[in-house]
Amino acid sequence: MNLYGTSALLCLLSASLLTGCLATRTPEVTEGSVAEPQEKPLIVRRKTYATGIGTEARKYLTTPVSTANVRGATIVYEPYSRIGNADYTVNGVNYEVWNDIEQYQEVGIASWYGPGFHGEKTSNGEVYDQRGVSAAHKNLPLPSYVKVTNLENGRAIVVRVNDRGPFHGNRIIDLSEGAAKMLDVVKNGTAKVKLELIKVPEPPNAQALKDRLHSRYIQVIATNDQAKADEFARNLRKKLAKNDREIFVKAYTGMYKVYLGPYRPSIAERELERVRSVGYPNSYLLYLD
Numbered sequence: 001m002n003l004y005g006t007s008a009l010l011c012l013l014s015a016s017l018l019t020g021c022l023a024t025r026t027p028e029v030t031e032g033s034v035a036e037p038q039e040k041p042l043i044v045r046r047k048t049y050a051t052g053i054g055t056e057a058r059k060y061l062t063t064p065v066s067t068a069n070v071r072g073a074t075i076v077y078e079p080y081s082r083i084g085n086a087d088y089t090v091n092g093v094n095y096e097v098w099n100d101i102e103q104y105q106e107v108g109i110a111s112w113y114g115p116g117f118h119g120e121k122t123s124n125g126e127v128y129d130q131r132g133v134s135a136a137h138k139n140l141p142l143p144s145y146v147k148v149t150n151l152e153n154g155r156a157i158v159v160r161v162n163d164r165g166p167f168h169g170n171r172i173i174d175l176s177e178g179a180a181k182m183l184d185v186v187k188n189g190t191a192k193v194k195l196e197l198i199k200v201p202e203p204p205n206a207q208a209l210k211d212r213l214h215s216r217y218i219q220v221i222a223t224n225d226q227a228k229a230d231e232f233a234r235n236l237r238k239k240l241a242k243n244d245r246e247i248f249v250k251a252y253t254g255m256y257k258v259y260l261g262p263y264r265p266s267i268a269e270r271e272l273e274r275v276r277s278v279g280y281p282n283s284y285l286l287y288l289d
Helices: 003-016 054-058 177-183 206-214 226-240 265-277
Strands: 048-050 088-090 093-095 103-113 134-136 144-150 156-163 171-176 190-198 216-223 247-252 255-263 284-286
Touching: 103 177, 134 177, 144 171, 144 177, 156 171, 156 177, 171 177, 171 190, 216 226, 216 265, 226 247, 226 255, 255 265, 265 284
Parallel strands: 048 103, 103 171, 134 156
Antiparallel strands: 088 093, 103 190, 134 171, 144 156, 144 190, 216 255, 216 284, 247 255
């Protein structure tokens, strides 16, 4: 065996001894914040993504996805999160986020991550709950719902994908500890699974939900004097001919801030320029959670 073959064999043996919870740290992912690659590859957008793991994987693929009598996360329509859904780079590797995805199935290795990350922020800004039924995936938009079937014991659950990872070896999904327990993956650390994307239909009010999530506000001033903030808001309403709902004061600990909004992404910049043009050049856009 040549040197390359020996090295590859040692790597495979080492990887097989690691459990998912010991080797699946999900790096914090922020758009455009990691090392720049030598050359960014051309990204080809597709509507359908499927495994390329040969005939052995294809025999597991099914359509449509059946969730009858499958436990796990409650499936509801959710607009994609404001953060965590841009293409990104981790450890010099470029990852594409499949924001246009309609279908996806894949067979591969699942791992899990638990106590070391409980209470930390996930890639879409939520707080990770190891007891929940969630998961991390390298490419699916956040949040997404995926049916995960443990091909070693036949157990299946629905997980809500709200994080990025795993960035270790050939693993295709990182399960929360709660999800891993339901699939009986915790003891061994990894398992062979089938993933099936559950594409949730958009309800009639989908656009309104998207606008609400992505709407932005304009902060004009911040003061520790409530009377001053209230008076400022009244004068601003007169000056801009805005109503009470569009201009309001929000109280924080020891501070009172005057906001305008919410404004849809398509008009937020225009409204900001209008506010700045009437004498408030330091105003700026932000999201209010």
